Amino acid sequence: MLVDSHCHLNFPEFKDDLDAVIKRAEEKGVKTFLTINTKLSEAKDIQKIADHYPNVFCTVGAHPHDAIDHNYEGVYEDLIKLAQHPKVVGIGETGLDYYYENSPRAEQIESFRTHIRASIELDLPLVIHTRDADEDTLTTIKEFPKAKGVFHCFSGSRDLAKAALDLGFYISFSGIITFKKADDLREVASFVPMDRVLVETDSPFLAPIPHRGARNEPAYTYITAMKLSEIKGISLEDIARQTTLNFFKLFNRF
Numbered sequence: 001m002l003v004d005s006h007c008h009l010n011f012p013e014f015k016d017d018l019d020a021v022i023k024r025a026e027e028k029g030v031k032t033f034l035t036i037n038t039k040l041s042e043a044k045d046i047q048k049i050a051d052h053y054p055n056v057f058c059t060v061g062a063h064p065h066d067a068i069d070h071n072y073e074g075v076y077e078d079l080i081k082l083a084q085h086p087k088v089v090g091i092g093e094t095g096l097d098y099y100y101e102n103s104p105r106a107e108q109i110e111s112f113r114t115h116i117r118a119s120i121e122l123d124l125p126l127v128i129h130t131r132d133a134d135e136d137t138l139t140t141i142k143e144f145p146k147a148k149g150v151f152h153c154f155s156g157s158r159d160l161a162k163a164a165l166d167l168g169f170y171i172s173f174s175g176i177i178t179f180k181k182a183d184d185l186r187e188v189a190s191f192v193p194m195d196r197v198l199v200e201t202d203s204p205f206l207a208p209i210p211h212r213g214a215r216n217e218p219a220y221t222y223i224t225a226m227k228l229s230e231i232k233g234i235s236l237e238d239i240a241r242q243t244t245l246n247f248f249k250l251f252n253r254f
């Protein structure tokens, strides 16, 4: 059994055929899904999806892209309140994205801190999105010794992975590890210890080879798992077992 530890099932790309998408994933052994919140205004939609499918869980949080809309007074209280839903198992995705910088950096850092505070208060893990912001991401996390969670869709350097592991975080790999130009990332994947690895699709984005450019969907978690099995020289069964174990150990509000 596999877990898609990061997908966006409420996005319009899945509006017409979510039942079929879930069914196709289950046929490929993907039996648990974590659908990730990117805007608090969509938290209720996501919770509805999680209510509908017994094996879909969800998070509450605002993407760093949208940080500027999520630093209003009372956002901390909103995070805490929305996280009371029984299928919320994590906080995010939050973090820092200096590649797109859709929100100013200071706003992103402020929003990130608020999410970390809420996650500690709730004792729920963080789902962290970080791109071209290694130093500030690590500095912000280190302000909160109790912070825990996962660096999702990892595409950073070996140094960043090592720092994240040293802080006790998990590392989640997506279909990017199948891309031709991702040798450096495959090298990172080869050294991350098996008890700290998760897999995800980040669907509907980032479809793995051979589906690159098309809509991504949770079924393709198995492609990333297969690639990981090849990189690490470990059987697909062991990859599936260990990444599933890791998922339930980290997201343990079940």
Ligand SMILES: [Zn+2]
Pocket (backbone or CB within 6 Å): 093, 129, 152, 153
């Ligand atoms: Zn992300």
Ligand SMILES: [Zn+2]
Pocket (backbone or CB within 6 Å): 006, 008, 036, 093, 202
């Ligand atoms: Zn995402």
